[in-house]
Amino acid sequence: MKEILSGNEAIARGAFEAGCRVASAYPGTPSTEILETITRYRDINSSWAPNEKVALEVAIGASFGGARALVCMKHVGVNVAADPLFTASYTGVKAGLVLVAADDPEMHSSQNEQDSRNYARFAKVPMLEPGDSQECSEFTRLAFDLSEQFDTPVMLRSCTRISHGKSIVELGERRNDLPPPRLVKDAAKLVMLPGNAKVRHPLVEERTVKVSAFGDTAAFNRMELRSSEIGVICAGVTYQYVREALPEASVLKLGMVWPLPENLIRQFAAAVDQLFVVEELDPFIEEQVKALGIATRGKELIPRCGELSPGRIRDSFATAGVIVVPKVVTVAPEALPPRPPNMCPGCPHRGLFYQLNRANAYVTGDIGCYTLGFMPPLNAMDTCVCMGASISIGSGIVRALPAEEQKRVVAVIGDSTFLHTGVNSLMEMAWNRAPATVVILDNRITAMTGRQENPASGFTLNGEPASEVNIPELCRVLGIKNVRLVDPYDLEATRQALDEEMNRPEPSVIVTNRPCCLIKGGGRFEKGMVLEVDQGRCTGCKACLRIGCPAIEWKPDPEGNTGKAFIDPSLCTGCTVCQQLCRFSAIGGKR
Numbered sequence: 001m002k003e004i005l006s007g008n009e010a011i012a013r014g015a016f017e018a019g020c021r022v023a024s025a026y027p028g029t030p031s032t033e034i035l036e037t038i039t040r041y042r043d044i045n046s047s048w049a050p051n052e053k054v055a056l057e058v059a060i061g062a063s064f065g066g067a068r069a070l071v072c073m074k075h076v077g078v079n080v081a082a083d084p085l086f087t088a089s090y091t092g093v094k095a096g097l098v099l100v101a102a103d104d105p106e107m108h109s110s111q112n113e114q115d116s117r118n119y120a121r122f123a124k125v126p127m128l129e130p131g132d133s134q135e136c137s138e139f140t141r142l143a144f145d146l147s148e149q150f151d152t153p154v155m156l157r158s159c160t161r162i163s164h165g166k167s168i169v170e171l172g173e174r175r176n177d178l179p180p181p182r183l184v185k186d187a188a189k190l191v192m193l194p195g196n197a198k199v200r201h202p203l204v205e206e207r208t209v210k211v212s213a214f215g216d217t218a219a220f221n222r223m224e225l226r227s228s229e230i231g232v233i234c235a236g237v238t239y240q241y242v243r244e245a246l247p248e249a250s251v252l253k254l255g256m257v258w259p260l261p262e263n264l265i266r267q268f269a270a271a272v273d274q275l276f277v278v279e280e281l282d283p284f285i286e287e288q289v290k291a292l293g294i295a296t297r298g299k300e301l302i303p304r305c306g307e308l309s310p311g312r313i314r315d316s317f318a319t320a321g322v323i324v325v326p327k328v329v330t331v332a333p334e335a336l337p338p339r340p341p342n343m344c345p346g347c348p349h350r351g352l353f354y355q356l357n358r359a360n361a362y363v364t365g366d367i368g369c370y371t372l373g374f375m376p377p378l379n380a381m382d383t384c385v386c387m388g389a390s391i392s393i394g395s396g397i398v399r400a401l402p403a404e405e406q407k408r409v410v411a412v413i414g415d416s417t418f419l420h421t422g423v424n425s426l427m428e429m430a431w432n433r434a435p436a437t438v439v440i441l442d443n444r445i446t447a448m449t450g451r452q453e454n455p456a457s458g459f460t461l462n463g464e465p466a467s468e469v470n471i472p473e474l475c476r477v478l479g480i481k482n483v484r485l486v487d488p489y490d491l492e493a494t495r496q497a498l499d500e501e502m503n504r505p506e507p508s509v510i511v512t513n514r515p516c517c518l519i520k521g522g523g524r525f526e527k528g529m530v531l532e533v534d535q536g537r538c539t540g541c542k543a544c545l546r547i548g549c550p551a552i553e554w555k556p557d558p559e560g561n562t563g564k565a566f567i568d569p570s571l572c573t574g575c576t577v578c579q580q581l582c583r584f585s586a587i588g589g590k591r
Contacts, residue, residue: 001170001171002168002169002170002171003168003169003171004133004166004167004168004169005133005136005137005166005167005169006033006133006163006164006165006166007130007132007133007136007158007162007163007164007165007166008030008031008032008033008034008037008102008136008158008163008164009033009034009037009133010133010134010136010137010140010169011034011072011100011136011137011140011156011158012033012034012035012037012038012040012041013037013137013140013169013171014136014137014138014139014140014141015038015041015044015070015098015140015144016038016041016043016044016174017137017141017171017172017173017174017175018068018096018140018141018144018145018175019068019144019174019175019176019177019178020044020068020069020070020096020098020144021043021044021045021062021067021068021069021181022044022045022046022058022059022062022067022068022069022070023035023038023044023045023046023047023059023069023070023071023072024046024047024048024049024054024055024056024058024059024069024070024071024072025048025049025052025055025071025072025073026048026049026050026051026052026054026055026073026077026080026420027048027446027449027450027452028052028073028074028076028077028102028449029074029104029108029109029110029160029448029449029450030074030102030104030108030109030158030159030160030163030164031072031073031074031077031100031101031102031158031163032449032450032452033163034070034072034100035048035072035461036450036452036461038070039461039462043174044070046461046462047460047461048452048453048454048460048461050419050420050454050455051077051080051387051419051420051421052071052073052077052078052080052081053080053081053083053084055071055072055073055081056071056073056081056084056085056088056099057084058071059071059097059099060084060088060091060097060153062095062181063093063094063095063096063097064093064094064190065094065095065181065182065183066094066095066179066180066181066182066183066184067095067181068095068096068097068098068144068178069095069096069097069098070098070100070140071097071098071099071100072099072100072102073099073100073101073102074101074102074103074104074110075101075102075103075104075110075114075115075116076110076111076112076114076386076387077101078099078101078116078119079114079386080387080421081099082119082123085099085119085123085125085153086122086123087192088153089123089124089125089152089153089204090192090197090200090201090204091189091190091192091200092151092152092189092200092203093147093148093151093152093153094184094186095148095178095181096143096144096145096147096148096154097147097153097154098140098143098144098147098153098154098155098156099153099154099155099156100140100155100156100158101116101119101155101156101157101158102157102158102159102160102163103115103116103157103158103159103160103280103281104159104160105159105160105280105281105306105307105308106160106306106307108160109448111367111384111385111386113281113305113306114281115280115281115282115284116155116157117129117157117257117258117282117284118282118284119155120155120157120257120258121258121259121284123153124204124205124207124208125152125153125154125155125258126146126150126152126154126155126211126256126258126259127154127155127156127157127256127257127258128142128143128146128154128155128156128157128220128255128256128257129156129157129158129235129236129254129255129256129257130156130158130162130236130255131162131235131236131237131239131240131253131255132162132165132167132240133162133165133166133167133168133169134167134168134169134170135255136158136162136169137169137170137172139156139220139255140156141172142220143155143156146211150207150210150211150214151203151207152204152207152211157236157257158236159236159237159280160307161237161307162236162237165237208259209259211256211259212259212260212261212262213263215256215259215260215261215264216261216262216263216264217264218255218256218261220254220255220256221252221253221254221255221256221261221264222252222253222255223250223251223252223253223264223267223268223271224250224251224252224253225250225271226248226249226250226251227248227249227250228250228271228272228273229249229272229273229274230246230248230249230250230272230273230274230276230322230323231249231250231251231252231268231269231271231272231273231274231275231276232246232249232250232251232252232275232276232277232278233251233252233254233265233268233275233276233277233278233285233289233296234251234252234253234254234277234278234279235253235254235255235257235279235285236257236280237280237308238278238279238280238308238313239251239253241278241308241309241310241313242278242313244310245310245311245313245314245317246313246314246317246323250268250271250272252264252265252268254285257284257285260285260288260289262292265289265292265294266292266294269289269294269296274297274322275289275294275295275296275297276296276297276298276301276317276322277289277296277297277298277302278298278302278308278313279298279302280307280308281304281305282304283298283299283304285298286298286299297320300320301316301317301319301320301322302316303316340375341372341375342372342375342548342550343369343370343372343373343548343549344369344517344518344550345517345549345550345551345571345572345573345575346517346527346549346551346572346573346574346575347369347516347517348441348443348488348489348512348514348515348516348517348575349369349370349372349373349441349443349488349512350378350488350547350548350549350575350577351488351489351490351491351494351547351575351577352373352412352439352441352488352494352512353370353373353378353380353381354378354380354491354546354547354577354581355491355494355495355498356373356380356410356412356498357378357379357380358495359408359410359495359498359499359502360408361380361408361409361410361498361502362382362397362408362409362410363380363381363382363383363410363411363412364382364383364389364390364391364393364394364397364409364410364411364412365381365382365383365384365390365412366384366387366388366389366390366411366412366413366414366417366422367384367386367387367414367417367448368413368414368416368417368441368447368448369414369443369447369448369516370412370414370441371384371448373412375548376548377545377546377547377548378547378548381412387417387420387421388413388417388418388420388421388422388424388425389421389425390411390412390413390422390425390438391411391413391422391425391426391428391429391436391438392425392428392429393411394409394410394411394429394434394436394437394438395411395425395428395429395432395434395436396434397409397436398434398435398436399434403505406435406436407502407503408502409436409437410436410437410438410439410498410502411436411437411438411439412438412439412441413438413439413440413441414440414441414442414443414446414447414448415440415441415442415443415444415445415454415456415457415471416445416446416447416452416454416456418440418471419454419455419456419469422440423474423478426438426475426478426480426509427478427479429480429507430478430479430480430507431479433506433507434507435504435505435506435507436507437498437501437502437504437507437508437509437510438480438507438508438509438510439498439509439510439511439512440471440475440509440510440511440512441488441512442456442471442511442512442513443512443514443515443516444456444457444458444515444516444519444524445457445515445516445519445524447516447518451516451518451519453466455467455468455469456468456469456470456471471511472485472509472511475509475511479507480507480508480509481506481507481508482501482504482506482507482508482509483508483509483511484497484501484508484509484510484511485510485511485512485513486510486511486512486513487512487513487514488512488514489514489575489576489577490580491577491580491581492580494512497510498510517573517575527573527574528573528574528575528576528589529574529589530567530569530572530574530589531567531572531574531576531578531579531587531588531589532567532569532587532588532589533564533565533566533567533586533587534586534587534588535564535586537584537585537586538564538565538584538586539562539584539586540557540562540563540564540565541583541584542554542565543581543582543583544565544578544581544582544587545565546581547577547578547581549577549578550568550571551567551568551571551572551573552565552566552567552568552578553565553566553567553568554566565586567587574589
């Protein structure tokens, strides 16, 4: 059978066919759908973890128990998981262990553009990079085999285009010939005390040499000889771009980007007059090829930043005079109005950010939907670095400020992000008595990546009822004496809470407790009465526009007067925030 699958769906299918028994992840675009797809396969025990470090450790544990295990995360998640990853390279595996790292060139939904290939080299574990959905499935199965063959974790690198692009995949059957999981004591291999680690390190170095030699003859690294004038080394999605942009060029397509097949690269370089490396982001392959003493060109032509495309590659080669591109008359597309990202209509974060702006707070932000509090007209976020950093940065800033300035510092963090890496930060703030205010936006879900459950939401990945972390009680246990709940839809209560806590000369926490308006199921969100604007009362003061809700439209008066506000009933959730802002009682409810 064949199906059209996205890269993420194909990775999930490949894990199923490989006989994977355990899968763990923390949601992060563009990797999220892998685990969501795996839930269809009941043979795999799948679950969300509080963060990527825990997810990898769960997978390592399953591998130590003799079960093939998969762990998935986006590129910045590998930063969080790096600690166990580097040591797992030393311990090796008992059953296949595969880590999927989904990079995000062009930063479609990320705070940086890092290249995960560097982690494979740094941790000294093999990395495969598929170029389409079929290879996503094949390489996932192959990664499990290589993991067991060479006693190592194996990384699989995807990117946004591969993860979300779709192509035909040939489906196979699930492997049922794997040995059953069981406990086998092997302390010398799995207990990384210095004495044991010193024995394991030389084995890691020997493994790299063996895997490189294996890559010289492996089918996933292949030469496609065409013209002898130009040869291009590439991998992953860039292979697709190169074939379209340079159809006559010879290509060395690498399926394994670490370690590189040195002999195969030398053979390919000898077969072409000019050698080029085309790769997204870092000159990872290029620098290693040059280190072999082979002349090649790469980043002097190809941009270091952003996604590549056939057009960018073709233009880069043409600009350098390597190829001749015929002139084509093009028609400029019609300019489209910009559509910046925005919080959803009825988002419970709007009321809070509106009041933070009015309070002239200095807001240390975090990763999630609420990062959009930076956007106008709310304009209420001043820093954003990484998951969980808002509290730590707020704790650090107040130590550098006089008392009056300290009052302005407010750290904002979501419920899932707080449980991801914010707990330790709040513990530090309480421990060292840093006088900052923390607002935990508890919307009962991991909203930004598509509404995945978290340890405080009350449900598992499979939708089964689960224990809930009591966030206010957790804050108290961590040492925060001043913890209060507030409804962010109640603007006056939110203003009063911020005013009192920002003026408190010790750490404090405000927890907003309204669910995401997009949650489906579980009875967590109920839509309120749809609102409308009484045109006879509306004075055109635009106060209701200050929360930036997409459900509120402004229609100028064609005769040049002030204009009026309108509410789109198909978007309105009845949150009443705009109603509270209206000074002339022009906004009311209707059925």
